[in-house]
Amino acid sequence: MNHTTRIAAAALFAVALSPMAVASTLTVNQSITEAEVLAGQQAWCKALVDISATHQRDGQAAAKALAEKVIDAAYGYQMGAVLFKPTLTTVPQTFRTSRDGALAYFVGGNAAFPKDTGFALKGWSKCQVVNSAVFIAGDSATTMGNVNFTGPDGKITSVDKTWKFVKDDKGALRIVVHHSSLPFSGA
Amino acid sequence: MNHTTRIAAAALFAVALSPMAVASTLTVNQSITEAEVLAGQQAWCKALVDISATHQRDGQAAAKALAEKVIDAAYGYQMGAVLFKPTLTTVPQTFRTSRDGALAYFVGGNAAFPKDTGFALKGWSKCQVVNSAVFIAGDSATTMGNVNFTGPDGKITSVDKTWKFVKDDKGALRIVVHHSSLPFSGA
Amino acid sequence: MNHTTRIAAAALFAVALSPMAVASTLTVNQSITEAEVLAGQQAWCKALVDISATHQRDGQAAAKALAEKVIDAAYGYQMGAVLFKPTLTTVPQTFRTSRDGALAYFVGGNAAFPKDTGFALKGWSKCQVVNSAVFIAGDSATTMGNVNFTGPDGKITSVDKTWKFVKDDKGALRIVVHHSSLPFSGA
Amino acid sequence: MNHTTRIAAAALFAVALSPMAVASTLTVNQSITEAEVLAGQQAWCKALVDISATHQRDGQAAAKALAEKVIDAAYGYQMGAVLFKPTLTTVPQTFRTSRDGALAYFVGGNAAFPKDTGFALKGWSKCQVVNSAVFIAGDSATTMGNVNFTGPDGKITSVDKTWKFVKDDKGALRIVVHHSSLPFSGA
Numbered sequence: 001m002n003h004t005t006r007i008a009a010a011a012l013f014a015v016a017l018s019p020m021a022v023a024s025t026l027t028v029n030q031s032i033t034e035a036e037v038l039a040g041q042q043a044w045c046k047a048l049v050d051i052s053a054t055h056q057r058d059g060q061a062a063a064k065a066l067a068e069k070v071i072d073a074a075y076g077y078q079m080g081a082v083l084f085k086p087t088l089t090t091v092p093q094t095f096r097t098s099r100d101g102a103l104a105y106f107v108g109g110n111a112a113f114p115k116d117t118g119f120a121l122k123g124w125s126k127c128q129v130v131n132s133a134v135f136i137a138g139d140s141a142t143t144m145g146n147v148n149f150t151g152p153d154g155k156i157t158s159v160d161k162t163w164k165f166v167k168d169d170k171g172a173l174r175i176v177v178h179h180s181s182l183p184f185s186g187a
Numbered sequence: 188m189n190h191t192t193r194i195a196a197a198a199l200f201a202v203a204l205s206p207m208a209v210a211s212t213l214t215v216n217q218s219i220t221e222a223e224v225l226a227g228q229q230a231w232c233k234a235l236v237d238i239s240a241t242h243q244r245d246g247q248a249a250a251k252a253l254a255e256k257v258i259d260a261a262y263g264y265q266m267g268a269v270l271f272k273p274t275l276t277t278v279p280q281t282f283r284t285s286r287d288g289a290l291a292y293f294v295g296g297n298a299a300f301p302k303d304t305g306f307a308l309k310g311w312s313k314c315q316v317v318n319s320a321v322f323i324a325g326d327s328a329t330t331m332g333n334v335n336f337t338g339p340d341g342k343i344t345s346v347d348k349t350w351k352f353v354k355d356d357k358g359a360l361r362i363v364v365h366h367s368s369l370p371f372s373g374a
Numbered sequence: 375m376n377h378t379t380r381i382a383a384a385a386l387f388a389v390a391l392s393p394m395a396v397a398s399t400l401t402v403n404q405s406i407t408e409a410e411v412l413a414g415q416q417a418w419c420k421a422l423v424d425i426s427a428t429h430q431r432d433g434q435a436a437a438k439a440l441a442e443k444v445i446d447a448a449y450g451y452q453m454g455a456v457l458f459k460p461t462l463t464t465v466p467q468t469f470r471t472s473r474d475g476a477l478a479y480f481v482g483g484n485a486a487f488p489k490d491t492g493f494a495l496k497g498w499s500k501c502q503v504v505n506s507a508v509f510i511a512g513d514s515a516t517t518m519g520n521v522n523f524t525g526p527d528g529k530i531t532s533v534d535k536t537w538k539f540v541k542d543d544k545g546a547l548r549i550v551v552h553h554s555s556l557p558f559s560g561a
Numbered sequence: 562m563n564h565t566t567r568i569a570a571a572a573l574f575a576v577a578l579s580p581m582a583v584a585s586t587l588t589v590n591q592s593i594t595e596a597e598v599l600a601g602q603q604a605w606c607k608a609l610v611d612i613s614a615t616h617q618r619d620g621q622a623a624a625k626a627l628a629e630k631v632i633d634a635a636y637g638y639q640m641g642a643v644l645f646k647p648t649l650t651t652v653p654q655t656f657r658t659s660r661d662g663a664l665a666y667f668v669g670g671n672a673a674f675p676k677d678t679g680f681a682l683k684g685w686s687k688c689q690v691v692n693s694a695v696f697i698a699g700d701s702a703t704t705m706g707n708v709n710f711t712g713p714d715g716k717i718t719s720v721d722k723t724w725k726f727v728k729d730d731k732g733a734l735r736i737v738v739h740h741s742s743l744p745f746s747g748a
Contacts, residue, residue: 025332026320026471028454031218078543080402081694083705085721090747094721095693095705097400115747132656133213133644135737138325139513140701142725142738144644144656145212160646160655162723162740164703169452169543176696177703179723181742186651186676213658215641265730267589270507270518272534277560281534282506282518284587302560319469320457322550326700327514329538329551331457331469347459347468349536349553351516356639356730363509364516366536368555373464373489399706400694405592507587512699519586 032141032167037134040165040173041143044074045127048149051106051120063121064107071102076166076174087159087180088119123152140166142177158183219328219354224321227352227360228330231261232314235336238293238307250308251294258289263353263361274346274367275306310339327353329364345370406515406541411508414539414547415517418448419501422523425480425494437495438481445476450540450548461533461554462493497526514540516551532557593702593728598695601726601734602704605635606688609710612667612681624682625668632663637727637735648720648741649680684713701727703738719744 047070055063075082077099084096086105093113096102104110108118131145142164149157164177234257242250262269264286271283273292280300283289291297295305318332329351336344351364421444429437449456451473458470460479467487470476478484482492505519516538523531538551608631616624636643638660645657647666654674657663665671669679692706703725710718725738 025318026455027221027323028320029221029323030453031220031323031325033218034214034216079404081400081696083694083696083703083723085705085723085742088745090745094707094744097694097705131212133215133642133658135642135644136214136216136218137701137727137737138218138327140325140698142644144646144658144738144740146655160740160742162644162646162738164725164738166698176698177705177723177725177738179705179721179740179742181646181721181740182745183655184649184651184743213642217640266591268507268509268587270509270516270536272518272536272555275558277558281520281557284507284518320455320471322455322457324514324540324550327511329457331459331471331551331553333468347553347555349457349459349551351538351551353511363511364518364536364538364551366518366534366553366555368459368534368553369558370468371462371464371556399692401595401697402694403595403697405594405697405699407592408588408590505586507589510588510590510592512592512701514699 030167031138032136034134036173037141037143037165041129045129048120048127049124052124055121060109067103067106067120071099074175076176083177085179087182124149126150140164217354218325219323221321223360224328224330224352228316232316235307235314236311239311242308247296254290254293254307258286261362263363270364272366274369277302311336313337327351404541405512406510408508410547411515411517411539415503419503422494422501423498426498429495434483441477441480441494445473448549450550457551459553461556498523500524514538591728592699593697595695597734598702598704598726602690606690609681609688610685613685616682621670628664628667628681632660635736637737644738646740648743685710687711701725
């Protein structure tokens with residue numbers, strides 16, 4: 001639900017106002033909490049590992065079907081666009097503002113995005129979030145930090161990642177901005 | 188401050204990433220909490236009673252000086268306008284979108300608002316809020332319910348009141364909408 | 375749609391960057407415009423007159439069915455509550471935070487709200503909005519002013535009214551706060 | 562000013578309501594417009610080129626003084642933190658959530674950030690924004706796309722950049738999220 005409803009016993013009222021001797025307050029709170037943000041990040045990580053596992057067990061079609069569910073549930077493409085810069089995309093398809101572009105990035109298999117081999121198909125066994133900062137602006141929340149992916153060989157790939165979440169009408173968090181990049185090599 | 192900063196000990200990091208063995212998260216949260224809303228209402232009530240007491244003790248000029256401080260601290264007139272419909276105003280000066288109109292309503296003494304006798308000067312000894320509902324939309328919060336004023340004769344006047352609060356850059360709540368009305372007589 | 379999408383011809387790019395010689399920008403804008411706010415007010419007025427006309431022509435059940443459609447389309451009850459103080463309600467049912475309470479107010483016929491005779495059934499032939507102020511806060515918009523209802527005898531009833539609108543996921547405006555009151559008699 | 566005030570000639574009022582024969586509406590609009598967003602980006606670009614030119618003409622101290630003014634005017638550090646991932650920073654100082662960290666990145670000269678040589682001191686003669694998408698959420702606006710910097714040798718460096726802007730109390734845009742990264746090499 002997009003709110004929390006709570007009936008609070010209010011202070012006893014002046015006896016002169018007997019018709020409402022006891023009042024109660026209905027509270028609807030649409031603010032995004034830090035706990036919701038952290039849970040949203042964990043859900044993203046779990047989904048990535050799940051897609052990887054599904055791919056290994058059931059193949060690309062199954063992984064794609066799962067990725068579609070994840071994108072439709074966790075991103076805000078139905079709002080018109082998501083500002084998504086995946087880690088490994090290149091010119092002229094760097095930015096994936098459409099659902100098709102996001103899906104191709106995660107699971108490949110789309111001739112319109114010929115360089116996409118499927119980031120979620122790389123056998124990730126673990127995904128860990130280490131936030132540098134979380135900024136909750138009331139109706140949106142942005143995080144910035146590292147996400148560390150453990151690959152099939154146990155090697156960890158760390159990326160710099162920014163996510164902006166908003167709540168939809170049902171109160172579910174949706175990613176509307178996602179900028180991911182490999183660390184600067186320092187060369 | 189317009190935020191809460193918090194350094195949270197984050198989970199120990201994978202040993203493979205030794206350079207940041209312990210990470211911490213900086214959190215800025217601009218959401219309006221229910222506690223802040225309730226405190227904002229209590230502050231309004233206290234200010235009204237204070238202005239009444241100041242008037243009785245020190246006269247209209249002192250009450251006016253205090254009312255100016257209260258309006259400048261608690262309302263959002265510096266944003267361009269406040270949508271303020273006081274309880275007792277009449278056509279053609281029903282709506283007090285300017286600071287002058289609000290001040291005149293509370294303490295009178297302004298020839299441009301000839302019907303204003305000063306609502307805050309009526310000897311209120313108590314002001315009690317009984318919320319029906321609180322709706323926190325993240326970056327704003329609206330309350331609706333009754334506010335009950337105890338006059339010098341001990342008689343209670345109950346009004347139906349809506350307040351919308353936002354946070355300014357310093358994190359202080361400010362009233363940007365205020366609609367107050369006497370209950371329908373039911374005639 | 376909850377957005378406007380627009381493909382803007384962007385400035386020609388430096389020739390050194392030939393792969394993207396012509397770029398375009400996808401724009402999603404969820405801001406509430408003043409025109410949308412005014413249209414939302416007009417839609418409310420039209421709905422009220424329509425319910426009145428439906429009542430006169432087809433009876434209370436038809437008016438109720440229409441009122442349900444209007445409430446479900448124009449108010450935000452699915453968010454958990456609407457802060458609604460109708461013009462003519464009294465203690466202890468002054469505030470109508472539930473859909474049932476709003477419906478009863480507009481068309482009556484609900485034993486749980488015994489004093490409700492149906493505000494929308496009073497034969498209103500015209501509904502006119504005269505705003506004092508409109509405050510658009512980006513993701514919400516509040517209006518304050520008069521709404522003037524022309525009754526079956528041609529007499530005009532003027533009320534003081536505050537509405538707060540937000541956009542839902544589909545981009546439709548919804549009323550989440552509605553405070554209406556008869557003008558202070560000035561007695 | 563954090564708003565636009567506009568006096569609109571409202572529709573003539575019903576003659577029966579002669580006391581307010583002509584009404585007017587005060588409008589305050591805090592929404593961020595696309596034009597403001599584009600101007601904010603241009604201002605960032607101009608500031609970068611100005612700091613570079615100041616450095617070449619007047620030295621590092623003058624460039625630093627200008628950079629401080631720019632940061633204080635264009636970023637939101639006074640809100641508690643900015644989520645800033647500059648293009649060229651590395652572990653463990655990748656994220657510059659403090660003003661000091663931002664200033665060091667732009668103009669160097671801070672022993673606490675030993676790897677910073679001053680991005681704004683690199684002799685940039687031109688800075689061009691090519692947006693992929695702009696998402697205006699009412700009270701915030703995010704852009705994603707390329708920013709192309711022309712260096713002293715005429716060579717262009719293109720980065721992938723995300724900016725989130727909000728308005729402060731005075732209506733000025735401020736950057737609260739800034740993620741910049743070199744394009745994936747495609748290796």
